[in-house]
Amino acid sequence: MNHRIAVLLFLCFFFIEKGISQVPGFYMKEEKRKVQIPFYASNNLIILPVSINGNYPVNFLVDTGVRANILFSKSLGDAMELSYSRELNLVGADGAASLVAFVSPSNHLDLGPLEGTFQNLLVLEEDFLELEKVIGIPIYGIIGYEFFKYNPIKIDYDQEMISFYQRGALKWKPLFYKKLDMIIEGQKPYIEAKVKQENGPVLETKLLIDTGANHGLLLNKETSNDIFLPNRFIETQLGQSLGGELFGFIGRVKNLKIKNMRLDEVLTSYPEETPFSYVIKESGRQGSLGSEVLGRMNMIYDYPRERVLIQKGDNFYQPFEYDMSGMSLKKVPTEENRIYVSQVRVNSPASEVGIVTFDEILSINKVPIFIWELHEIIKLFRSEDGKEIDLEIRRYEGEDIEKYEDLQFRIVLEKQI
Structure with missing residues (x-):
């Protein structure tokens, strides 16, 4: 399925309220060289429980591609008794859609051995991203630049562990790690990499490091005349933004080189140009690296020294596989x-047997759906060309949930790119 969780939130600016004399940031509760926090990884997206102002912890996404801390629901913010200093009207990526958000100043975020002090939250009136639908578990907000700005932070995808270091630690490069210069612009991290295309020249790229996006490599065609689509590609939905669904193409590049580490046949997203593409052009970047690439490496983000340290992970050389069923799936956001x-691609295995949009999956290979996690289904549908999968489907008649037909299908996975 490879949904691009498009936190292309041009609304996500970094804001600082006046009148706060203390320095906002994330700090250790007890002075140590480092503290560790386990995280939950869903398709290599980093999810942490966060308690706001002493309330019950809720899941937040750790996202280097976003400047502000964000809470997705004002109703949740109201239940937490957040205070609001001002209201904002935000414009979406299509130049037309709008959304109301509220600034909640000076909150305390608790992450176990860490705390975020005097943290501002951008509280959305409604959750337009609905990340639970594409991740499979409830996500209530995002932690952005504030988490990374003062301290070296190691993200170990193999162990699903975050190590938060004292600011003065890691003066020297750890053994077996490679050092890259990292540019911090507009509170976002960038690195340089080489991309060897199938149909075009080798690209010298400036790429945003985006831990909150679950694509592999993303290239914005509008940023360079040297970016070309490969011979084989799929037109599909890439994700969600304030302006609605984002569409584009999925293909592959021959290889991606980060320092002297090479990844071959990398799945690459090519989004369509939007009215806000000028923001990307002005940043000087040609694209971004998402969790499908980042999750193959263990990385130390050292914002104060403007460097990133990289080590190959256990799955570095595993092939990049895309959905072979022809279906995009979403979870109904209920218990x-x-x-x-949510989508069926034309001329795909799913479309050829007659599966249609809004069909509900009841079982997979005779295993009831309540046994499955969404990321497990995605992994299954990427697993093996020629693999047969039996599906039990419920098809409703219009909007009447009392009228439906249960159907049996067998699809044969087919590698399309």
Whole structure:
């Protein structure tokens, strides 16, 4: 499925309220060389429980591609008794859609051995991203630049562990890590990499490091006349933004070189140009690296020294695989584990057997759907060309949930790119 969780939130600016004399940031509760926090990884996205002002912890996404801390729901913010200093009207990526958000100043974020002090939150009136639908578990907000700005932070995807170091630690490069210069612009991190295309020249690229996006490599065609689509590609939905669904193409590049580490046949997203593409052009970047690439490495982000340290992870050389079923799936955001088909690609295995949009999956290979996690289904549908999968489907008649037909299908996975 490879949804691009498009936190292309041009609304996500870094804001600082006046009148706060203390320095906002994330700090250790007890002075140590480092503290460690386990995280939950879903398709290599980094999810942490966060308690706001002493309230019950809720899941937040750790996202280097976003400047502000964000809470997705004002109703949740109200339940937490947050205070708001001002209201904002935000414009979406299509130049037309709008959304109301509220600034909540000076909050305390608790992450166990760490605390975020005097943290501002951008509280959205409504959750337009609905990340639970594409990740499979509830996500209530995002931690952005504030988490990284003062201290070296190691993200070990193999162990699913974050190490938060004292600011003065890691003066020297650890053994077996490679050092890259990292540019911090507009509170976002960038590195340089080489991209060897199938149809075009080798690209010398400036790429945003985006831990909150679950693509591999993303290239914005509008930023360079030297970016070309490969011979084989799929047109599909890439993700969600304030302006609605984002569409574009999925293909592959021959290889991606970061320092002297090479990844071959990398799945690459090519989004369509939007009215806000000028923001990307002005940044000087040609694209971004998402979790499908970042999750193959263990990385130390050292914002104060403007460097990133990289070590190959256990799955560095595993092939990049895309969905072979032809279906995009989403979870119904309820306590029940209900999965439905959100998109069916033309001429795909799913479309050829007659599966259609909004079909609900009841079982996979005779295993009831409540046993499955969404990321497990995604992994299965990427697993093996020629693999047969039996599906039990419920098809509703219009909007009447009392009228439906249960159907049986067998699809044969087919590698399309």
